Amino acid sequence: MASSRDRQRKLARAKLDRQLARRASRTRRRRQIQAGVGAAVVLALIVAGSAWALGAFDDDPKKNTAAGDVCLWTPQDATANTNLKDVGTPATTGLPTSGTRAMTVTTNQGAPVTAELDLASAPCAGASIAHLASRGFYDNATCHEITTEGALRCGDPSGTGRGGPTYTFYDENVPVQPEASPSASPAPGQPPAYPKGTVAMMANPPGANGSQFLVFFKDFNPAQPVYPVIGRITGGLDVITKIGALPTVDNGSGAKVKPKTDVVIQSLTVGEPTTAPATAAPPSGAPAASPNAG
The missing domain is CATH 2.40.100.10 (Cyclophilin-like)
Structure with a gap:
């Protein structure tokens, strides 16, 4: 009888060990995922900050x-x-x-x-x-x-x-x-x-x-x-x-x-657009080129 009880205890112990091992594995995996996401966020912030510093978001x-x-x-x-x-x-x-x-x-x-x-x-x-x-x-x-x-x-x-x-x-x-x-x-x-x-x-x-x-x-x-x-x-x-x-x-x-x-x-x-103002002098009484008159 003692031998039968010993076997049952060992089986129960083995089952508990397997459950604990699976829980530990899931915990490690979750921490790895969280660490990866956190690293990605940090990297993205670093890249965005560098781009901002270099003027990538400035209007051209x-x-x-x-x-x-x-x-x-x-x-x-x-x-x-x-x-x-x-x-x-x-x-x-x-x-x-x-x-x-x-x-x-x-x-x-x-x-x-x-x-x-x-x-x-x-x-x-x-x-x-x-x-x-x-x-x-x-x-x-x-x-x-x-x-x-x-x-x-x-x-x-x-x-x-x-x-x-x-x-x-x-x-x-x-x-x-x-x-x-x-x-x-x-x-x-x-x-x-x-x-x-x-x-x-x-x-x-x-x-x-x-x-x-x-x-x-x-x-x-x-x-x-x-x-x-x-x-x-x-x-x-x-x-x-x-x-x-x-x-x-x-x-x-x-x-x-x-x-x-x-x-x-x-x-x-x-007429068609020209890239520079006309070089001819304006007629007498006409305004010279200025910020107001072009």
């Missing part, structure tokens, strides 16, 4: 220089505004963001007027005007206003001041006056925000630019500029000045700002 400004990345063409409803004209939208990729484009405006008032569109400061405006010009958008449109600020307002085929394409885009290159405030006036001797010969967008409402633009035939220096500067006149400023001196009549709203003689854009063309 070069990736944001393409107009296709920054220009947003916001659709407008032509059924809500029948003054809008649908000629499609500009491309969103491969648009130039440096150099200039030559713009030529031929009117019924004399020699053609030439301008230089600043693609570095206003790439979206340059892309939009080039697109519209290629569709004949401006042809036979009237310059419907001579503004009290000393500029000729053009680019609305409807002639109402409410027309444009079926898209808009945001402001670019609006001049900033030092320490400007709603009640402040520009400091004496301060260069004008809009020198004579400046070409700027005219939005209705402000910030929703379409096709309308201003050509200044006088210096204009407001306390708070609102017009995005897109280029400058390079030839024919005398034509714009002559138009600015035309008598004006009521435009239907009670304001005598419409030229008494129709000023018709017979054609508006935009």
Whole structure:
């Protein structure tokens, strides 16, 4: 009997030893897995920290220089505004963001007027005007206003001041006056925000630019500029000045700002982008190249 009990105890002991061995094995395996995961996490943190220190997560400004990345063409409803004209939208990729484009405006008032569109400061405006010009958008449109600020307002085929394409885009290159405030006036001797010969967008409402633009035939220096500067006149400023001196009549709203003689854009063309500004000197009275005028 003693021998039988001894065998049972040995069998029970052996079974317990096997259970303890399996438990120890599972514990070791769990610790190995945990150690491996911990090492991987530490390694990942080391790699991420090194990459951060080397600037791998910094934004590359070069990736944001393409107009296709920054220009947003916001659709407008032509059924809500029948003054809008649908000629499609500009491309969103491969648009130039440096150099200039030559713009030529031929009117019924004399020699053609030439301008230089600043693609570095206003790439979206340059892309939009080039697109519209290629569709004949401006042809036979009237310059419907001579503004009290000393500029000729053009680019609305409807002639109402409410027309444009079926898209808009945001402001670019609006001049900033030092320490400007709603009640402040520009400091004496301060260069004008809009020198004579400046070409700027005219939005209705402000910030929703379409096709309308201003050509200044006088210096204009407001306390708070609102017009995005897109280029400058390079030839024919005398034509714009002559138009600015035309008598004006009521435009239907009670304001005598419409030229008494129709000023018709017979054609508006935009050339291919150039990598450097034109070397020819601006005509007498035209603004020299500057941060404000391109």
